[in-house]
Amino acid sequence: MSSNLENYSLALRLQHEQKYKEAIELAGKISRxxxxxxxxxxxxxxxxxxxLVREGIELLETxxxxxxxxxxRASLLYNIGNGYSALYKLRRQKGVRVIAPNDxxxxxxxxxxxxxxxxxxxxxxxxxxxxxxxYGNCLSALGRSIEAVQAYQSALDIEPKNGMAAxxxxxxxxxxxxxxxxxxxxxxxxAQEALKTACGHEMHLSYGGIDAAPRFDQTxxxxxxxIDVHEDRxxxxxxxxxxxxxxxxxxxxxxxxxxxxxxxxxxxxxSVTPARSDEIAFGPITTSLDDDQTVPELLRIFNEIKExxxxxxxxxxxxxxxxxxxxxxxxxTNYFDAEFEDLHGLYIGLCKxxxxxxxxxxxxxxxxxxxxxxxxxxxxxxxxxxxRNSLEANRMRCGLYHAPQLLKLxxxxxxxxxxxxxxxxxxxxxx
Numbered sequence: 001m002s003s004n005l006e007n008y009s010l011a012l013r014l015q016h017e018q019k020y021k022e023a024i025e026l027a028g029k030i031s032r033x034x035x036x037x038x039x040x041x042x043x044x045x046x047x048x049x050x051x052l053v054r055e056g057i058e059l060l061e062t063x064x065x066x067x068x069x070x071x072x073r074a075s076l077l078y079n080i081g082n083g084y085s086a087l088y089k090l091r092r093q094k095g096v097r098v099i100a101p102n103d104x105x106x107x108x109x110x111x112x113x114x115x116x117x118x119x120x121x122x123x124x125x126x127x128x129x130x131x132x133x134x135y136g137n138c139l140s141a142l143g144r145s146i147e148a149v150q151a152y153q154s155a156l157d158i159e160p161k162n163g164m165a166a167x168x169x170x171x172x173x174x175x176x177x178x179x180x181x182x183x184x185x186x187x188x189x190x191a192q193e194a195l196k197t198a199c200g201h202e203m204h205l206s207y208g209g210i211d212a213a214p215r216f217d218q219t220x221x222x223x224x225x226x227i228d229v230h231e232d233r234x235x236x237x238x239x240x241x242x243x244x245x246x247x248x249x250x251x252x253x254x255x256x257x258x259x260x261x262x263x264x265x266x267x268x269x270x271s272v273t274p275a276r277s278d279e280i281a282f283g284p285i286t287t288s289l290d291d292d293q294t295v296p297e298l299l300r301i302f303n304e305i306k307e308x309x310x311x312x313x314x315x316x317x318x319x320x321x322x323x324x325x326x327x328x329x330x331x332x333t334n335y336f337d338a339e340f341e342d343l344h345g346l347y348i349g350l351c352k353x354x355x356x357x358x359x360x361x362x363x364x365x366x367x368x369x370x371x372x373x374x375x376x377x378x379x380x381x382x383x384x385x386x387x388r389n390s391l392e393a394n395r396m397r398c399g400l401y402h403a404p405q406l407l408k409l410x411x412x413x414x415x416x417x418x419x420x421x422x423x424x425x426x427x428x429x430x431x
Contacts, residue, residue, distance in 0.1 A: 008035040015039070020047050033059040034071050038079055045086035046209075048093065057083035074119035078131050081112035085138060100142050110138045129159035130207050136168060145176050146265040146280075153267045163203030167216040169267070170194030174223065176265040181281040183266075183274045185230055186237060188223060190268050195220040237272040252317055261313050263306065278306060285372075297371055305364045312357035319351035 007030045014023035020043045027039040037056035044052030060080045064073070087105040091098055100106055113135035120128040136151030152169035155162055170191045177187035197203065198216050205212045243250035253276055256262050263278035270276075282302060287294045318326070330346035369375065 004030055004032045004035060008032070008039070011039045015042055015046070018046075024052065033063045034076060034079070037063075037083075041079065041083045041086060045090065048090055050087055050090050053083050053086045053090070057087075072119070072123060072127075074116045074123050074127060074131070077112045077116035077119060078127070078134070081109045081116060081131075081134060081138070084109035084112060085134065085141075088141065106138065106141055110135070110142065113138055125158045126162075129155040129162050129165060132158070133162065133164050133168060133207060136165075136172070140168075140172055140175075145172055148172050149176060149265045149267060150260065161203050162207070163198045163200075163205040163216075164208045164212060166194050166203060167198030167205075167208075167212065170198060170216070170223075171219055173265070173267070174219070178283045179281055180264065180274075181279040183264075183277075183279055185227075186268075186274060187265075189227060190266075192220065192223040192227060195223065237269075237274065240271055240273060240276060242271075251321075252314070255317050255320070256313065261316075263309065278310065280306075294371065298368060301364050301368050301371065305361050305368075308357055308360040308364065312354045312361075315350050315354035315357060319347050319354060 007026055011023045011026045011030070014020070014026065023039055024043050027036045027043070030036040030039070037059035040052045040056035040059070044050060044056065057080060060076050060083065063071070064076045064080070084105045088098065088100075088103055088109065091105075113131055116131050117128065117135065120131065132151050132155035136148040136155065139145075139148040139151060149169065149172050152165050152172060155165035156169060159165065170193075173187055173191035173194060177184050177191065180187045195216050198205075199213070199220060257270060257276065262276060263280040264274060266274040268275070282298070285295055285298060326346055333346075335344040
């Protein structure tokens with residue numbers, strides 16, 4: 001056991017000194033698979049050898065299926081996530097064209113990190129913070145910037161001296177600033193503050209690579225120059241005074257703040273306006289000079305996205321609220337007592353409706369991509385396809401109008417059939 005730890009510590013030191021050949025050779029003498037796998041993954045990542053990374057992943061996945069008394073499941077999953085993230089990064093470095101949301105390695109990394117977080121109930125806070133940072137990196141690579149901001153902020157809340165959490169938070173806030181509407185400059189200032197914190201002497205960057213500190217410092221100075229140029233454009237943020245009475249709006253606002261349901265990525269003072277607004281907006285839109293249709297259409301779809309989201313959010317709020325009015329209305333309806341475990345009621349219905357409305361957002365995002373990049377025919381949207389199919393069905397029905405007597409008989413037969421089906425359903429429900 002002691003030789004394993006000694007060899008592992010020595011291999012880590014060799015890696016830090018960039019003596020990767022010696023570290024890999026020493027890894028072969030380590031009997032503990034989880035220790036050997038960590039050296040292989042890190043060395044493979046730093047030297048650009050995916051074969052070593054895959055070997056390390058296989059060792060960890062085998063250990064995950066075996067006896068886990070010697071090492072925590074969270075640690076195994078965390079290192080598996082690191083391995084798959086490394087494979088994705090190495091392919092990008094070699095110039096392989098990848099589409100991040102569809103990349104299998106990146107998806108596997110995200111899955112491993114999420115499972116690792118679920119296993120950290122009794123783990124040290126530093127491990128959970130470390131997992132959250134790498135999970136945030138994975139979300140950032142997938143283009144899920146706002147979720148990445150939340151992951152970095154959570155990591156910093158757990159371990160305030162985690163410099164990687166603060167630095168990556170600053171870099172991500174700068175990216176998000178492009179789509180934050182009138183608060184762009186305030187997001188840049190928040191990014192600068194996070195990077196300044198990351199570069200502080202009391203912070204540690206032990207979870208990052210050798211390029212972390214120079215990268216944070218370089219970004220910090222670039223943002224400082226930008227702030228100095230635009231300093232006159234920064235207006236002080238408006239403080240929102242706590243409501244004197246518990247109004248419906250104040251209850252709704254507190255609910256959205258608690259569950260992070262506002263359309264923004266603000267991580268600063270929660271009592272100022274950016275924290276309580278739906279300020280997500282478009283970045284620059286590039287079109288040809290003679291195109292006077294694309295921008296208005298994109299803005300219309302974007303407004304529909306916000307409408308769908310805010311409607312879903314309010315329905316969810318209602319489903320989670322306690323209302324005497326909703327209680328009284330819900331009591332009007334009796335539901336069948338079936339043997340299957342289904343929940344029904346007005347609150348459940350509101351929650352289901354919220355989910356259904358939120359799925360509309362995904363359709364509308366697809367429409368934005370379709371319109372801007374002109375991927376397919378605009379007539380082929382779901383709504384127009386449904387409308388076209390309905391018109392074709394109407395034309396088919398119109399063909400029967402020349403025989404009113406026959407149509408009447410068929411309608412009667414159809415009604416009888418429907419009555420029979422309804423009777424069968426009622427009978428089956430009552431059994």
